[in-house]
Structure formats: structure tokens, C-alpha cells
Amino acid sequence: MRNQKSEMRNKDHAWVGALNIFVNKKGQILLMKRSKQSKVYPNTWGLVGGYLDWGETGAEGAAREAKEEIGVEVKIERFTGKYYNTSHPYKIIVISLPFYSTIVSGRPHPAQPEECSDVKWFDPKEIRKMELCYDHKQILEDEKLI
Numbered sequence: 191m192r193n194q195k196s197e198m199r200n201k202d203h204a205w206v207g208a209l210n211i212f213v214n215k216k217g218q219i220l221l222m223k224r225s226k227q228s229k230v231y232p233n234t235w236g237l238v239g240g241y242l243d244w245g246e247t248g249a250e251g252a253a254r255e256a257k258e259e260i261g262v263e264v265k266i267e268r269f270t271g272k273y274y275n276t277s278h279p280y281k282i283i284v285i286s287l288p289f290y291s292t293i294v295s296g297r298p299h300p301a302q303p304e305e306c307s308d309v310k311w312f313d314p315k316e317i318r319k320m321e322l323c324y325d326h327k328q329i330l331e332d333e334k335l336i
Contacts, residue, residue, distance in 0.1 A: 205284050206248075208286075220311050225303060238259055239251075240255040258302055260298045260300070263294050263296055267290040269287065269289050271288070273285065
């Protein structure tokens with residue numbers, strides 16, 4: 191696990207994050223709620239994911255983050271495209287790599303309470319009214335999921 195304090199002090203390069211887009215048979219989207227202790231976007235809902243480790247591919251990072259944060263094994267289905275977010279409120283640049291993923295084993299739950307306080311399936315109509323972290327809402331809009 192990375193030290194988020196050092197990440198936030200080091201603003202001289204872009205951070206790359208890998209995300210999972212989970213959609214169930216009812217068309218609901220799985221989101222996780224970031225913990226109150228999160229250094230960025232505390233108590234805010236968003237897609238399951240996080241920053242890549244050095245030498246890790248986007249797909250590897252998305253799968254690792256799903257296992258760490260919500261305790262599930264996933265199959266990465268497909269990459270959707272990259273997002274370049276320069277309007278980050280913490281004055282860092284974040285490049286997001288979202289992937290459609292399928293849960294192959296495990297039941298989503300907050301496996302890392304210091305990072306994730308809740309996991310829930312939402313109807314797209316609910317998400318349209320919510321404020322999500324990073325550029326996650328834009329990703330879901332672009333994918334025509336909300």
C-alpha cells in the first residue's frame with residue numbers, strides 16, 4: 191500500500207489510476223464509498239479502483255484494486271479509453287484508465303475499511319443526482335450508463 195501523504199506532496203507528475211466499471215443484469219452500477227479518513231474525496235462515492243503500482247498494467251491494477259478494496263476477483267472485459275483530469279481539487283493531474291469488469295468470485299464488501307467504507311449497487315437514475323469522486327461521473331456519462 192502506498193503512502194498517500196507522500197503522493198499528495200509529490201505533484202510533479204501525473205498519477206495514473208485504474209478503474210472498474212461493474213454493471214449487473216439489472217443495469218445497476220457498483221460504487222464504493224471512500225472512507226472518512228481518505229486524503230482525497232473523503233466520504234464520496236466512486237468507481238472501484240486506485241493508483242497503479244510501478245510496472246503494473248492498467249488491467250492488472252484494476253484487478254488488484256478490486257481485490258484489495260472490495261474483496262472480489264474480477265475478469266477484465268475491455269478498456270474504455272483514458273481520461274485526463276487537470277481540474278482535480280487537490281492540484282494534481284490524474285489519468286484514469288477505466289475497464290469494464292465482471293466479478294468472478296467473492297461478494298463485494300469494504301475489504302479495506304481505511305479506504306472503503308461501503309459498497310453498493312445503484313440505479314443509474316440515482317447516480318445522475320450524485321456527486322462522484324475524480325472524473326468518475328464523466329466516465330459513466332460518456333459510456334452512456336447514466
